[in-house]
Amino acid sequence: MYCVIQEIELKKENTYGEYKELEAYKTTWTMNGVEYGSYGYRYTGDRFERTIKKAYKISIHESYRENGKVKKKQWSICTMSYYDIADGSTWIQDHMILSKWDSLLKEIGITEDKFCNMVYKKLDPLIEQIQEEFKQTEEYKIHQEYRNIIDKYLNDKEEFKIKYGSDSYDDYYDVFGVLREKEKFELFKRQYDTAREQQSSYYKNYQSNYNSNYSFGSYSNLEQSNYTDKQKEYLKKIYRVAAIKLHPDVSKDDGEGMKFLNELKESWGI
Structure with a gap:
């Protein structure tokens, strides 16, 4: 059993190359008579032409003998275009009907690990070759430049938020880092x-x-505050409720809570 990758020619060119331009734009709106604005970004302009019409048909072949004769079985797996591979879409399940995956493996009589190892042993050198070729193109270089700009923009935006505690970076700066x-x-x-x-x-x-x-050393040094008679009545009620909760028989502690409450009572002057 072995993997076969056949190069075929597509009838049409891929018309979905990357955009040639990255631009900043401003959105404005009015609220309660006040005008607000914020900057965003988008890809725009023409797309790069993708003139290579190659695609790669992947299949599994098996030769076997039956009654002394050599026979062959063949299973078609999927087809990947040149630009699928160039863009990094190289996982075979992404190019076939997923619901048929398990039944295909069962029909071939192979585990998923062995199947993938067999396919990618043949496919990996092709992936490496195509992606290396694509990196030399103007399309790749310009798009990578734009991705670097966006990555820096996102980083600058996060640093702005950390520094100022505000998510308003886009109100002042554009994607290129220009203070607008x-x-x-x-x-x-x-x-x-x-x-x-x-x-x-x-x-x-x-x-x-x-x-x-206040003294950090002891609560006994707290100066007695000047409370009104009405405020002292409130404090007495607070003390009575807290005393019930903090009584050692209730709180099951060593009396530390009650001791602290009595120190507060003394400082309150009640």
């Missing part, structure tokens, strides 16, 4: 910097107030 909305971005950055400064100032003030009112 300079004034809007500068306004966005000023707002971001202001928010960061306010957050930092708030944190510093919080830490300062915390450190001035």
Whole structure:
């Protein structure tokens, strides 16, 4: 049993070459009287011509003897075009009716692993040859250049999101990394910097107030707060409910929770 790959000629050329151009475009919309915009990208222009009309018919052959005579069996597997292989579509199941896969293996009398090993031992050198040829074409080189641009764009967009905590990269930059909305971005950055400064100032003030009112060593050093009589009534109710929950017989601990609650009670001045 062996694999045969026969080169055949297709009647028509493949008309689905890659697009020749990559462009950025802007989408605008209005909400509550305010105009917004965002940049996207798309492939456009003419497609590359794919003039090679070769295809490869894959089949399995078996020779055997019956009553002293040599007989042959043949199973047609699938057909792959030159550009199928060039584009990386080389898995044989993608080129045949999937529901017939198991019945085909059963009819041939072979396991899937052995079948694939037999086919790709013959097919792999052809795949390597065609894909290497295709890499030398203008179509491949230009499309690869565009893919690199898009990969960089996606990476820059993710870094922008991490840095600014915002998914608004497309509002200012296009797929080529060009800053298309300079004034809007500068306004966005000023707002971001202001928010960061306010957050930092708030944190510093919080830490300062915390450190001035509390000791990290012990809760016994907490200054008694000035609560109104009504607020103290609320605190008493809070204490009574918490005391039930934190009683050692209920919480099944060593009394640490109740001790902490009593320290709070003292600091509340109730």
